[in-house]
Amino acid sequence: MTTATAEFEVRQRDSLGLRVQHVLHSNPVLGPLAVLIVAIIAFSIVNTRFFSAVNLSLVLEQVTVIATLALGQTLIILTAGIDLSAGAVAVFSSILMANFCVKAGIPGILALVLGFACGTAMGAINGMLVTRIKLPPFIVTLGTLTIFFSLNSVISGSQTVRGTDMPSLMSWTGNAIPIGGFRLTYGSIIMLLLFAYFFYALRSTAWGKHVYATGDDIEAARLAGIRTHRVLFSVYTTAGLLYAIGGWILIGRLASASPNVGTDYNLDSITAVVLGGTSLFGGRGSVLGTLIGALIVGVFRNGLQLAGIEVVWQGFAIGLLVLVAVSLDQWIRKVKT
Template sequence: MTAVVEQRDRSLLTRVQHVLHAQATIGPAVVLLASVIVFALLSERFLTPGNISLILQQVAVVGTLAVGQTIVILTAGIDLSCGAIMVLTSIVMAKFAAETGLPGLPALLLGFLVGTLCGLLNGLLVTRLKLPPFIVTLGTLNVFFALNLWYSGSATIRGSDMPSLLLWTGQTFTVGGTRITYGSILLVVLVAAMAFVLKNTAWGRHVYSTGDDLEASRLSGIRTARVLLSVYATAGLIYAVAAWTLIGRIASASPQAGQTDNLDSITAVVIGGTSLFGGRGAVVGSLIGALIVGVFRNGLALAGVDVLWQTMAVGVLIIVAVSLDQWIRKVKA
């Protein structure tokens, strides 16, 4: 009888394993729902319109970074420089516009160009010099941060000195008493667009294939170097969009902003079900992961938990997410 029960339990676990492998966003969605319920019970302020608005605003920047981080991690890479690219791009947009009187749209496009070139540099170092993405982006993290401090002179550019377009992402509209920023809407549009591209285009399929097995993809005729180069360049462009959101979020451009956003974006991607080993995951999961981190930090703060333990809770989430990923990957064996 005991053997039958054990066999049934193993069969159930195997089915769960297969479901989670096929639908990477199910687990994070369940965690997000459970977190919202728990924190709503712990604090009556959690589901108030003002607090929901605050969570959405906090998630907008990291969530946008996570979109770019997702496509990099899908190729079994990682980008530690994403936060530095974002801040450098925000400074270029704001400072150039403030000092030269450049209109908002050209300043924005200049920032998008700078972000794309920064990502392209990462991609060239990874594909041409065959360096590990971790080492490449660790190095460029410091390069871009130094350039940021040099170009900005460590000075913040005030919102009053910038064109209104650069501040547009911080403007809000009200839905049911909840103030929603245009930066949050931009994030949703970006996630939807990237999800469509990854699922329905040859480029998207090549991204997954390259991350799943680089050598097999190359032998099958996929130009893996070109795919990787395009991924890093696209990620750089997305980080520039995050820079636009950041400017609107803080109504200024600060060289000290987003100090830990690179790690937060990786956290969101991992918690969202994207495998650090590449080839499995979804950009929608990364958005859910960013929401989980935002909900956890906000909910624990409302519950009066010290910041130290809030950080610890996020760390535990990461370890659990990676452990779950390792277990799910065994389904392929």
């Protein structure tokens, strides 16, 4: 091979890599979507039970709560922030809803509204500390993570409230609509509707454009007339409401309100966002990618379990995926526009 031929092949490879880089920069959902499709095909070959309607409905049920929390997490990460209290807010909201009904005797619909209001207030506290006190989001949410989990133990007395002790509305999200062999829970329907709404809101509203602008360059956004403090506060507050809705879905999923769940929800929600192609540096990503990221986590865990892989190696595989996703994001961000 001549020197000229070798140089030509190198230029061709560089050109191909640059084109791929530009495509992934313009369409960050393509990478996660390709991973999801390949994973589904691979696990279907390894175990034919994987692609059954019963198993696929189980995968969707398993990712519903995490996907809802990851939706709120996406809004925050798009602004270059992070929320380590997502799981704590969701679990605490579910405990408050259950105890409003059981201990205070409040009707189900009112308990639900109060639970949503409390979740929203917890998100607003995070937003206030970030925007008014100007504390780093990581420090703020690390602190409120501990506070909310501690209050959770105090309010619940470390006792689980069974679904049979609560009004049927509280566990309604766990009911399912049979579609052939597939079971679609009302919780999954709520989750999908939330994703559809925020997909529209981020793409087609001024608020959504301000969220992206704030995450891309907060100082440039401020100079352009965007009230970045209000945008950040609205994002954390909205995320709190989404976490509370996730808490309601969690009650339906478990048929109870337990204070002993959710220890992994924070990292799982961040994992779903990162795998979905949303940049941890803000300003790039989509909620559609987050939904795909949550499905990737569910598909990998379910597929590896059916393949007989031990739980510790399932976690290893998910962690490896996160490292690959972050490395890919770093590479994509170097694209020259």
